[in-house]
Amino acid sequence: MNILYLCHRFPFPPKRGGKIRPFNMIRHLSATGHRVTVGSLARSPEEAEESKGIAPYCDSFEMGHVTEWVQVARMLVRLPVATPSSMGFFYSPELAKHVRGLLSSKPWDLIFVHCSSVAQYVEHVQDVPKILDFGDMDSQKWFEYANYKPFPLSLGYRFEGAKMRAAEKRLARRFDLCTATTRAEWETLNAYATGADTDWFPNGVDADFFCPADEPYDADTISFIGRMDYYPNQECMARFCEETWPLLKSARPGMKLLIVGADPTPAMRKLGDLPGVTVTGSVPDVRPFVRKSALTVAPLNIARGTQNKILEAMAMGVPVVTSSIAAGGVDAESETHFLVADTPAACAQAIMKIVDSPAERNRLAVAGRLRMLSHHAWPRSMARLDGVIDRAIKNFSNSKGVVA
Secondary structure (H helix, E strand, C coil): CEEEEEECCCCCCCCCHHHHHHHHHHHHHHHCCCEEEEEEEECCHHHHHHHHHHHHHCCEEEEEECCHHHHHHHHHCCCCCCCCHHHHHCCCHHHHHHHHHHHHHCCCCEEEEECHHHHHHCCCCCCCCEEEEEECCHHHHHHHHHCCCCCCHHHHHHHHHHHHHHHHHHHHHCCCEEEECCHHHHHHHHHCCCCCCEEECCCCECCCCCCCCCCCCEEEEEEEECCCCCHHHHHHHHHHHHHHHHHHHHHCCCCEEEEECCCCCHHHHHHHHCCCEEEEECCCCCHHHHHCEEEEEECCCCCCCCCHHHHHHHHCCCCEEECHHHHCCCCCCECCCEEECCCHHHHHHHHHHHHCCHHHHHHHHHHHHHHHHHHCEHHHHHHHHHHHHHHHHHHHHHHHCCCC
């Protein structure tokens, strides 16, 4: 099939959550014989150059070149209107022109969109089967932000959430099938009662790349992995360092915390002034930091969809202590495959349970990796994607009165 694939972040290199899922879909579709044309945004000359690495994994690609300040301006002008600001942030006249040209250049068998913010480029198309992979339901993320931001920012986030939820409902009706990343996100989508056909398929993890190491771990080291310019990561680590870290240092004075992730803000760098805390900033490879850790923490208070940091740590045979909301995006069971804790005291207790017991660490390490192999392997997820595509094409044919 000729497939036009649109996504909000250029899906190469697949180093962050918003790129990993679309990259693996594109790679799978191309490997199974489809001719995939990718359309997305590049936000700097460096990203545009780096993104060319997608070439071996698709038939062709088109970029919309944008700059951050222009995109922020497009977002701001939408603040007082019904269109979500998110859609302004991900709009590019250049990409829109490319998409129009592609649509008129040849017949397409399928249009696949990852992320609702770029559905605007093709929502009007009616003569091609279309799938919208929401991934996460973004409106719910804005509603959650509102609970953590001071007034009047909280009001702004709540307004954006309401606008995004209305857009999500409208878009769901304009696609032949809509998907989400987790069962919880899928249930949110279904709760909209749009009448759209829906499904979900999970994120996977490259268990060959994220594999256990032979080197010993440091029982006094724990780590957090995640981009530090991302508000949910900032919020959770600021709170963790304020409320949980003193409990851990009191129980085990030699304990060390590694906060590993790109672009930490000044406030995040200041966490490195705390005893035992290191803020690394960007690193070429997170795996050595995870593998040397007794465990990783993911104490997020704001989380939608799947936290790839959890999947990757478990695949490396490193136990995870996480919050309930972050655990909801992983197809695994608390106590069996990872530990879940939602208060500072409970989090500290779970961490100490692992660092004080090599046997408990080993149990979770083995069980966690096996769960990733059985429930979060990309081939398994992509088999579900193939079924989604078949259903979408059948839905389109039925809507047009054509025998599939």
